[in-house]
Amino acid sequence: MANIAILGFGTVGSGVAEVLDMNQAEIRRRTEEPVAVKYILDTREFPDSPYAHLVIHDFSVIEQDPEVSVVVECIGGCGVALDFTSRALKAGKHVVTSNKALVAAHGLELLELARQNNRNFLFEASVGGGIPLLRPLSFCLAGNRIEEICGILNGTTNYILTKMIHENRNFDDMLRRAQEKGYAEADPTADVEGLDACRKICILAALAFGRHVYPEQVYTCGISGITTEDVACAEAAGMALKLLGRTFRQEDGRFVIYVSPHLVLSDRPLASVDGVFNAVLIRGNAVGEVMFYGRGAGKLPTASAVVGDVVDCVLHNDKRRSLGWGESRPADLADFSQVPLRWMIRTRAASGAVGAVFGQVEYLPGRKDAFLTAPMTKAALDGLREKGFSLLSAIPVLS
Ligand code: HSE
Numbered sequence: 001m002a003n004i005a006i007l008g009f010g011t012v013g014s015g016v017a018e019v020l021d022m023n024q025a026e027i028r029r030r031t032e033e034p035v036a037v038k039y040i041l042d043t044r045e046f047p048d049s050p051y052a053h054l055v056i057h058d059f060s061v062i063e064q065d066p067e068v069s070v071v072v073e074c075i076g077g078c079g080v081a082l083d084f085t086s087r088a089l090k091a092g093k094h095v096v097t098s099n100k101a102l103v104a105a106h107g108l109e110l111l112e113l114a115r116q117n118n119r120n121f122l123f124e125a126s127v128g129g130g131i132p133l134l135r136p137l138s139f140c141l142a143g144n145r146i147e148e149i150c151g152i153l154n155g156t157t158n159y160i161l162t163k164m165i166h167e168n169r170n171f172d173d174m175l176r177r178a179q180e181k182g183y184a185e186a187d188p189t190a191d192v193e194g195l196d197a198c199r200k201i202c203i204l205a206a207l208a209f210g211r212h213v214y215p216e217q218v219y220t221c222g223i224s225g226i227t228t229e230d231v232a233c234a235e236a237a238g239m240a241l242k243l244l245g246r247t248f249r250q251e252d253g254r255f256v257i258y259v260s261p262h263l264v265l266s267d268r269p270l271a272s273v274d275g276v277f278n279a280v281l282i283r284g285n286a287v288g289e290v291m292f293y294g295r296g297a298g299k300l301p302t303a304s305a306v307v308g309d310v311v312d313c314v315l316h317n318d319k320r321r322s323l324g325w326g327e328s329r330p331a332d333l334a335d336f337s338q339v340p341l342r343w344m345i346r347t348r349a350a351s352g353a354v355g356a357v358f359g360q361v362e363y364l365p366g367r368k369d370a371f372l373t374a375p376m377t378k379a380a381l382d383g384l385r386e387k388g389f390s391l392l393s394a395i396p397v398l399s
Contacts, residue, residue: 001033001035001036002031002035002069002070002314002317003036003037003065003067003068003070004020004037004069004070005037005038005040005062005065005068005070005071005072006037006040006072007071007073007074007081007084008074008076009040009049011299011302012098012303012306013040013072013074014049014051015300015306016037016072016303016310017040018299018300018303019300019304019306019307020037020310027307030311030315035314037054038068039054039056039061039065039068040056041056041058041059042055042057043057059080059084062088063087063091064091069093069313070313071085071094071096072310073085073088073096073102074097074099075099076099076102076185078101078102078105081097081099081102082110085102085121086113089110089113089114089117092117092119094119094120094121094313095114095119095121096306096309096310097122097123097125097126097306098125098126098306099123100123100127100199100203101190101199102126103199103203104198104203105199107123107212107325108212111323111324114320118318118320119320120312120313120316120321122312122313122323124305124306124308125303125305125309126200126203127203127280128151128153128280128292128294129295129298129301129305130294130296130298130301130302130305131293131295131296131305132292132308133204133280133292134207134323136290137149137207138207143286144284144285144286145284145285146209146249146282146284147248147249147285148246148249149201149204149247149281149283150244150246150247150270150281150398151200151201151278151279151280152242152244152277152279152280153196153200153245153278154194154197154200154243154296154297155275155276155295155296155298156175156183156184156185156192156196156297157191157192157222157223157243158242158243158275158276158278158296159177159178159183159275159276160175160192161226161241161242161243162275163177164228165241166274178191181276181298182299183297184297192223192224194220194221194222194243194259194260195222197222197243197259198215198218198220198245198259199215200245201218201245201246201259202215202218204280205255205257206325207323208247209247209249209255209325210325210326211326211328211332212325212326212327213255213257213333214328217257217328217330217333218336219257219259219260219336219337219378220259221259221261222259222261225393229346230261230346230393230395233263233344233367233370233393234263236365236367237263237344237364237365239264239265239266239271240263240264240270240272241261241262242261242270242398243260243261244260244262244264245258246258246259246398248283250334250339254333254334256334257333257336260395260396261395262395262396262398263395263398264397264398265397268398269291270398276295277293277296278297279293280292336378337377337378337382338377339378340376340377341375341377341396342372342374342376342396342397343373343394343395343396343397344364344371344372344373344393344395344396344397345358345370345371345373345381345394346369346370346393346394347369347370347389347390347391347392348390348392349389349390351363354371357389358371358373360374361373361374372397378394381394
């Protein structure tokens with residue numbers, strides 16, 4: 001019997017208990033031993049839950065119980081989640097987490113702690129919810145030099161944008177719906193302002209390029225500045241409006257990494273990914289492009305990925321997964337503001353002034369206020385804004 005403890009009994013934690021119950025037979029077929037939840041740690045009581053008898057409030061009970069081999073961390077954030085994860089690893093337990101904030105900020109030290117204690121620290125659920133992504137990137141694509149990763153990495157914002165665009169719904173109502181459905185973060189600003197997507201692209205970049213990337217090193221712009229006019233411009237351009245996390249290797253070997261809303265050409269596979277779905281496109285120098293698609297948030301999809309990691313820990317109790325990366329190397333990162341991109345610009349400026357500043361541009365059909373630029377840097381756009389040029393919107397184009 002493999003005993004696990006679940007830390008945090010919110011959306012994901014309760015989903016883990018549910019999946020372990022619902023799919024007991026399938027899981028046992030793989031592990032060849034039952035996997036049982038021995039404890040659930042939470043500050044709250046759950047008197048009406050079938051798991052009420054497992055709820056405890058003192059982490060040291062788990063820490064000191066030699067029967068617990070795997071700790072599942074679903075608390076979120078970097079406060080007690082960091083403390084409990086470190087203590088669990090030091091106590092000789094594998095740790096599985098869905099917590100991208102923890103991995104993006106402390107992944108390096110926690111992976112090292114896992115190594116020192118000959119345990120695994122696994123986090124498949126931290127990126128892309130239920131989509132199998134980190135293992136394929138780390139192992140199946142290990143024969144590649146990864147050139148680019150570009151993805152819709154946040155279910156909440158993709159859900160909001162999809163509803164705003166296709167159903168003409170308003171932002172606040174759709175955010176509330178995403179919260180009700182259990183997609184949004186405890187503080188949904190992390191979704192809306194792009195920080196959640198940023199943490200996820202940091203984890204993907206670290207796995208792909210072998211160096212820790214901290215969220216503070218990444219240019220991040222979310223969707224709170226997106227207006228109905230931007231949506232109309234995307235429609236006029238025949239493109240989809242998507243929040244993307246992106247990283248790619250430049251010719252000089254440095255990595256560009258950023259999060260921003262984009263206009264995506266409609267024939268690109270990412271353009272048709274709607275609702276809570278996430279999709280991640282990876283380009284390797286041997287395989288070319290591969291795309292991963294599935295539910296990026298929600299109780300059971302995320303729990304599916306967590307339980308997959310639990311099964312891996314149970315199956316490989318005495319073996320370590322060689323998943324990880326080295327220290328951050330800021331010199332490897334390119335300055336996003338100097339990267340040439342095409343932009344969709346919305347402006348009050350007349351076409352003469354636009355031509356004088358941008359040269360040849362491509363106006364969107366039916367619009368005198370919006371056009372696509374030739375490749376230019378964000379630094380150049382910021383310079384124009386400082387000089388007083390009217391830039392109502394500047395959104396990069398993924399061509
Ligand atoms: N808030 C996240 C999202 C949850 O909406 O994608 C999954 O990481």
